[in-house]
Amino acid sequence: MVRTEHDIVSQVQSAKTDSEAADALIRQYMGFIRSETVKFLHTAPENGHEDELSIAMLAFYEAILAYEKSRGAFLPYAARAIKNQLIDHYRTEKHHGNVISLHTPLGGEEDGGELLDTIPDTVDHAGDYVVRTASQREIQEFSEKLAQFGLTFSDVADNCPRQERTFAACRRVLDFARTQPELLKRVEDTGKLPMGELSAGSGTDKKTMERHRKYLVAILLAFTNGYEIIRGHLCQVGPKRGGDEA
Amino acid sequence: MNYLVMEVHPAYAVVLDEEGRFLKAANLRYQVGDTVRDIVELRRPKEKRPALWKPLSGVAGLAACLCIVFFGYYQPNFTPYGALRIQINPDVELTLSRTDRVLELEGLNADGRVLIEGYDYGGKDREDVTEELVERAIDMGYLSGGETVSITVTSADADWQAREEQAAREDLEERYGETIVIQIGPTDEKPPVTEVVIPVTPPEPEPTPEPPPEQVDPPAAPDDTDDRPDSGGATGYQDTDYGPDADGITDYEDTDYGPYSDGVTDYEDRDDGDDQDDDDDDGNHDDDDDDGDDDEDWNDDD
Numbered sequence: 001m002v003r004t005e006h007d008i009v010s011q012v013q014s015a016k017t018d019s020e021a022a023d024a025l026i027r028q029y030m031g032f033i034r035s036e037t038v039k040f041l042h043t044a045p046e047n048g049h050e051d052e053l054s055i056a057m058l059a060f061y062e063a064i065l066a067y068e069k070s071r072g073a074f075l076p077y078a079a080r081a082i083k084n085q086l087i088d089h090y091r092t093e094k095h096h097g098n099v100i101s102l103h104t105p106l107g108g109e110e111d112g113g114e115l116l117d118t119i120p121d122t123v124d125h126a127g128d129y130v131v132r133t134a135s136q137r138e139i140q141e142f143s144e145k146l147a148q149f150g151l152t153f154s155d156v157a158d159n160c161p162r163q164e165r166t167f168a169a170c171r172r173v174l175d176f177a178r179t180q181p182e183l184l185k186r187v188e189d190t191g192k193l194p195m196g197e198l199s200a201g202s203g204t205d206k207k208t209m210e211r212h213r214k215y216l217v218a219i220l221l222a223f224t225n226g227y228e229i230i231r232g233h234l235c236q237v238g239p240k241r242g243g244d245e246a
Numbered sequence: 247m248n249y250l251v252m253e254v255h256p257a258y259a260v261v262l263d264e265e266g267r268f269l270k271a272a273n274l275r276y277q278v279g280d281t282v283r284d285i286v287e288l289r290r291p292k293e294k295r296p297a298l299w300k301p302l303s304g305v306a307g308l309a310a311c312l313c314i315v316f317f318g319y320y321q322p323n324f325t326p327y328g329a330l331r332i333q334i335n336p337d338v339e340l341t342l343s344r345t346d347r348v349l350e351l352e353g354l355n356a357d358g359r360v361l362i363e364g365y366d367y368g369g370k371d372r373e374d375v376t377e378e379l380v381e382r383a384i385d386m387g388y389l390s391g392g393e394t395v396s397i398t399v400t401s402a403d404a405d406w407q408a409r410e411e412q413a414a415r416e417d418l419e420e421r422y423g424e425t426i427v428i429q430i431g432p433t434d435e436k437p438p439v440t441e442v443v444i445p446v447t448p449p450e451p452e453p454t455p456e457p458p459p460e461q462v463d464p465p466a467a468p469d470d471t472d473d474r475p476d477s478g479g480a481t482g483y484q485d486t487d488y489g490p491d492a493d494g495i496t497d498y499e500d501t502d503y504g505p506y507s508d509g510v511t512d513y514e515d516r517d518d519g520d521d522q523d524d525d526d527d528d529g530n531h532d533d534d535d536d537d538g539d540d541d542e543d544w545n546d547d548d
Binding site (some may be wrong): 030051066136156157171 | 255
């Protein structure tokens with residue numbers, strides 16, 4: 001099947017809003033992304049440059065989000081976006097200065113092992129595994145709960161307030177809701193925000209809440225029963241609030 | 247800051263930061279449930295504000311076009327900027343735009359109205375119309391060799407006026423200069439300034455000059471009237487030009503101003519110590535002044 005530029009444009013347009021379409025498009029253009037990365041690295045990404053490939057993929061995704069049909073063809077635009085992002089990445093990495101890879105071969109020998117091997121392994125691998133499996137299970141559960149209300153993490157991330165002021169307003173909603181377990185329960189049961197009560201209790205504008213409804217549902221759900229690990233990760237939310245009250 | 251990886255996609259991962267933000271970041275081989283530290287966050291395209299000027303730009307453009315048409319075309323061409331008057335014997339006035347278009351043609355006397363009757367000036371400029379009107383005047387017998395055509399231009403813009411006069415004159419002279427006389431300014435039929443002739447009678451004899459106005463006695467003094475028997479009789483009030491006692495002689499000539507001044511200002515009468523010509527009543531004595539105030543005696547130096 002002959003792909004034309006027109007097809008790409010429509011694919012990009014649908015990928016802007018649909019994360020699955022975006023994933024599909026990125027998989028489809030993996031070769032392109034890889035070749036652009038190689039052009040920048042002058043070596044295969046597999047030779048210790050996997051991060052650069054990931055950055056290039058992110059750049060491709062950014063290009064999808066930012067692309068405008070009226071500004072020319074997509075692929076040249078994406079190629080430029082990838083190159084710019086890689087340059088940016090290279091510059092920020094340079095700040096880290098004298099960092100050597102843990103995978104540096106020891107003593108210049110080919111099979112003498114790597115630097116990584118010389119560091120004593122203090123990590124409790126078994127415990128780590130348990131924790132990770134547990135958090136995976138919990139996140140999976142959380143994800144399913146969100147899916148019941150037609151939400152994905154991608155949606156939530158897209159809906160997350162980016163302005164500090166708006167974020168603080170959403171935080172007030174959360175702080176208030178945590179003092180009202182019955183409100184959290186209603187959110188958990190219905191997936192709907194009790195706008196009136198939350199707005200009256202937190203002083204946040206209803207419009208702001210409506211605009212960030214998906215995010216608020218997700219973050220309120222995280223504070224219902226059963227998501228200990230996620231809540232543990234959000235330790236910053238709790239203590240700060242406690243500090244405010246003290 | 248630690249981030250909990252919530253969801254992984256080929257190109258990005260959704261991570262949760264410790265403050266409760268869900269972010270998209272580069273997926274550096276993350277797995278769900280990982281806690282990661284340094285992320286490369288997704289840079290979102292700047293949200294475009296709906297351009298408020300867009301709907302207005304059409305209106306603004308239209309307004310700009312209208313302005314250009316109005317000020318660049320309509321105003322110089324179709325609004326009156328000045329008037330050109332041609333006086334042969336027919337007297338016609340052309341209303342001109344800045345660009346010399348003839349906007350209106352008006353006959354100022356009967357011959358002028360006859361001259362322009364049936365004449366179409368639409369779309370013509372000053373040069374054409376003046377030439378054609380002069381030609382018409384010649385054809386209709388109003389103008390023959392050696393006679394004078396006078397042209398008067400009036401406008402608020404003096405430069406424009408001067409240019410127009412010059413141009414109109416040159417145009418006509420070029421064409422008719424051998425046969426007729428072109429003159430700038432109105433014809434001499436009427437004198438330019440209307441003179442008012444005032445009959446002048448010889449001045450009255452000096453002894454009773456018209457009092458200068460500043461020496462008029464204050465009217466507040468009730469006893470200081472001429473019709474009382476003890477009045478000085480020298481105020482000249484009896485010499486009124488009004489009312490039944492008018493003597494028919496206006497005393498205008500006895501002014502100290504203007505061309506008819508007799509050269510005698512009566513100012514020196516004030517303090518010369520000689521009351522002979524003084525108009526006030528103190529040829530008599532101050533004790534006549536029985537109103538108790540001295541105000542009218544200020545010029546009495548004795």
